[in-house]
Amino acid sequence: MTDPTPKLAPGVRLHGDGSKLLAPERILELDEIAQSIVRQMDGTKRVSDIAAALSKEYNERESVIRKDIDALIADLAAKGYVKL
Amino acid sequence: MSLPSPIGLLAELTHRCPLGCPYCSNPIDLVRASGELDARAWTRVMQEAADLGAMHVHLSGGEPLTRNDLAEIVNAANVAGLYTNLITSAIGLTPQRLTELKAAGLDHVQISIQGADPARADAVAHFKGAMKTKREAARHVVEEGLALTINAVVHRDNIRDLPQIIDLAQEWGAGRLEVAHVQYHGWALANRAGLMPSRDEFQTAAQVVEEARERLSGDLVIDHVIPDYYGERPKACMGGWGRQVIVVAPDGRALPCHAAASLPGLTFANVKNKSLSEIWKDDAAFQRYRGTSWMPKPCQGCERAEVDWGGCRCQAFALAGDASLTDPVCALSPNHATVAAAIAKDTAAPRAPYRFRRIGG
Ligand code: SF4
Ligand code: SF4
Numbered sequence: 001m002t003d004p005t006p007k008l009a010p011g012v013r014l015h016g017d018g019s020k021l022l023a024p025e026r027i028l029e030l031d032e033i034a035q036s037i038v039r040q041m042d043g044t045k046r047v048s049d050i051a052a053a054l055s056k057e058y059n060e061r062e063s064v065i066r067k068d069i070d071a072l073i074a075d076l077a078a079k080g081y082v083k084l
Numbered sequence: 085m086s087l088p089s090p091i092g093l094l095a096e097l098t099h100r101c102p103l104g105c106p107y108c109s110n111p112i113d114l115v116r117a118s119g120e121l122d123a124r125a126w127t128r129v130m131q132e133a134a135d136l137g138a139m140h141v142h143l144s145g146g147e148p149l150t151r152n153d154l155a156e157i158v159n160a161a162n163v164a165g166l167y168t169n170l171i172t173s174a175i176g177l178t179p180q181r182l183t184e185l186k187a188a189g190l191d192h193v194q195i196s197i198q199g200a201d202p203a204r205a206d207a208v209a210h211f212k213g214a215m216k217t218k219r220e221a222a223r224h225v226v227e228e229g230l231a232l233t234i235n236a237v238v239h240r241d242n243i244r245d246l247p248q249i250i251d252l253a254q255e256w257g258a259g260r261l262e263v264a265h266v267q268y269h270g271w272a273l274a275n276r277a278g279l280m281p282s283r284d285e286f287q288t289a290a291q292v293v294e295e296a297r298e299r300l301s302g303d304l305v306i307d308h309v310i311p312d313y314y315g316e317r318p319k320a321c322m323g324g325w326g327r328q329v330i331v332v333a334p335d336g337r338a339l340p341c342h343a344a345a346s347l348p349g350l351t352f353a354n355v356k357n358k359s360l361s362e363i364w365k366d367d368a369a370f371q372r373y374r375g376t377s378w379m380p381k382p383c384q385g386c387e388r389a390e391v392d393w394g395g396c397r398c399q400a401f402a403l404a405g406d407a408s409l410t411d412p413v414c415a416l417s418p419n420h421a422t423v424a425a426a427i428a429k430d431t432a433a434p435r436a437p438y439r440f441r442r443i444g445g
Contacts, residue, residue, distance in 0.1 A: 009259055011192040011231020013167070015139060022139055022167040024192045024233050024260055025307065027091065080259060080305035 004084040006050075006073050007043035012081050014038065021081055028081060037072055041082070047073065089137025090364060091323070093166070094144060094331040094342060095126065097157065101147040102175045104210030104440035105198065107237055107272040107279055110146065111345050115334040123153040125356065127160035129332055132360040134164035138330070141166040146334065149176035155188040162189025169194060171235075174221035175214060182224050193225045194233040194262070199241070200248035208241060210440045219256065226257035233260040238289065239279040240431075246292045254304055261304055263293055265311035269343035269398050271441045278438050280430040286314050313423055317388065318395025318411040325373035325393060330364060338363045340370050343398040347407045373397050373408070380409055382416040 008014075012023045018035055021028040030038060036057065040050040051069055055062040076082035099114040121129075130141060141161045148154055149172055161168045170185065174195045182193075195218055199205035202215035209215075225232045234253040238246060246263065253261040265286070266272050266279050281289075293308045300306070312318060322329045322341045331339040337352040338360065339345060345352065350369045353362075364370060372378065376389045383394040395411020403412040403426065404419040412419040 009231070010229060011259060013191065015167075016165045020139070022191075024169055024194065024231060025140070025262075027139060077302055080302070 003046045003048050004073075005043065005046050006041050006077070006082050006084050008038070008041060009080055009083045021076075023081060028076075028079075033068060034072055037069055038076075087365060088327055090133070090330045091138060091328045092140040092142060092330075093129070093133040093138045093360075094142045094329055095129070095157075095161075096144050096146065096331065096333050096342065097121075097126070097148045097154070098146040098150055098334050100150040101145060101173065101441070102150070102211060103147070103173050103214060104442055105208060105237070105271070106210075106275040106438035106440055107239060107266040108441040109267065109270050109272060109342055110441065111270050111343070112274065114146075119335045120151075121332075121334065121336045121355070123156045123160070125336065126157045129355050129360060130157070130161040130164040130166060132355075133330065134166050136330075136361050136364055139167055140169060142169045142171055144171040147173050147175060149181065154181075155184045158185055158190050159188040167191050172196070173209070173214070174218040175211065177217075177221040177224070179224050182221075182228055182230075186228050186230060190230065192231045192233065194235050195222055195225070196235045196237065197249070197252070198237070200245045200252050201242075204241065208438075210438075222256040222258070231260075232256070232258045233262060234258040235262040235264060237264050237266055238281070239266045240281045240285075241279075243281045243285045243289050246289050247296075250292070250296045250300075250304075250306070254300065259305065260307065262307045262309065263289070264309040265289075267309075267312065268402065270346065271439070273402055274439050276426070277430045280313070280427060281311075282431050283314055283427070286311060312396065312399060312411075312413045313427055315413055316415045318392050318399070318413040320392045321396035321398075321411075325397065326364070326370040327374065327393070330360060332360075338367065338370075340373070341396075341398065344369070347397060347401055349407075378408065382414070382418075383410050386416070 012021055015022050040053055047069055051062050051066040055065050077084055098120055099110055100117055158168050168190050169192045170190055171194045198208040205215045206212055236249045268276050293306055297306050326340045331342045332355055336354040336356045338355055339352055352369050353367045379394050383389050395413055397407045399411050400409045401407040403422045410417040412422050
């Protein structure tokens, strides 16, 4: 499986309270899990690193978390919020 | 029904602009430089907008770069926590200015283009060399690591160039392309006969966008603002009157829509004497067409009443002569035939010469 390093696309940033992504002309509400995933995207962490970190935080198996992350990131990338 | 917060502030910083686009949405009666709000007033407006819940500010005009204090205004918006979007023709967007704006916290730059072919695009902009300047500015934006949107207003003279416009947006490094069909307000309404494409041309354009969206998914986001005149149901203009956006005109008047100043019978409060929050909550002009209780017949009780909010007031006024009627674009409107009549008349007419936008009409 590929293990990309996702980061927010240029011009995309978290709103001050961390609950939304702001992009040109668009706002995306993030649920709690999505917020934690997005907060981990610092442009240095690979998807596997993020999965490991969240697996600890949520006390859940990494393979399960990994599925959520892959799905979210694919969705955010297709919508232009995230670059891989 | 509780009053929602505005999502965005459209800050029309000035009506001055070096270009003369015949489809400009500014009113025919443009505000002069001497009547513009100063940076201090804009600083307060930014904070008030953020306090009211707005998240985006669109710094628009006219051409915002004609203001020497633009960086100060961007900084104020940034300090207030707003996402700052500069909407520009790129004339005057030198590397120095860009660096200064980026340092002030600018999040995003939207550059408008008038077409893909430089000679024809410059003719529409009424400005020699505009395209070349835009290309260079776009390169600087990307080099600075700022996000870039290309905005292309399409009409009769450039709609066939849409594939090249899409290529160009990609080539220039844009992350997003906005393909916006002319909306007939202000100068665009005065030039409608020269701008209106045929239905076939519009349908071809829609297919081109669909195909490109699929092909470029993940690389280029394409937003397509479809022309009201070829729809069966209107759009929620501005997301509904007084629901999502608050517009502040160069002279400080607060409007529910950038074209609202052309509607008869409305007077607008000025941010010089009132806070944005007072205006948003209580101002009579914002209340006038807010929600559903003002609605006339086919809208009253219609299942789409809270989807499109009865469409565009300015269009109702332009086509049916009364801003409080259902938008004639809606097939349920008793005035729907006026749309077809306008299309037939404008597309059959020989291409009318443009009336280029300029201060002093
Ligand atoms: S539409 Fe053209 S003329 Fe109007 S403000 Fe924009 S660049 Fe200037
Ligand atoms: S009747 Fe009014 S509310 Fe219903 S679709 Fe038409 S414009 Fe919208």
